[in-house]
Amino acid sequence: MSIQTIRTKAFQRQAGRCTYCGCPMWQSSPEHFAQQHQVTRKQASAFRCTAEHLHARCDGGTDAAGNIAAACYWCNSRRHQAKRPLSPEAYRAKVQQRMGKGRWHAARPT
Ligand SMILES: [Zn+2]
Secondary structure, eight states: OOHHHHHHHHHHHTTTBOTTTOOBOBSSOHHHHHHHHTOOHHHHGGGBEEEEESSOGGGTOOOOGGGEEEEEHHHHHHHTTSSSOOOHHHHHHHHHHHHHTTOSOSSOOO
């Protein structure tokens, strides 16, 4: 299975929502997403669906389906900016806390 297929399956399993922030994501049309959720095209770029390696590739994580979740670009890229990325569970808790304070995404898709 290609990584794209695995990502699409994760997207469907998660009802199109990011595994960390819970926001809706898009796979192929940022324009459509922007219109549907009343955000700008630029804001929509944060919500692109990406394949998140739960166990990071640099630590030996593989492309196996069980290691892939669907996460928005924003959450995915920020998790891996850390020198030692948090575990998926710890990172989700951190993101949820920030979301609760309105300090994560610049725009919240409606
Ligand atoms: Zn997210």
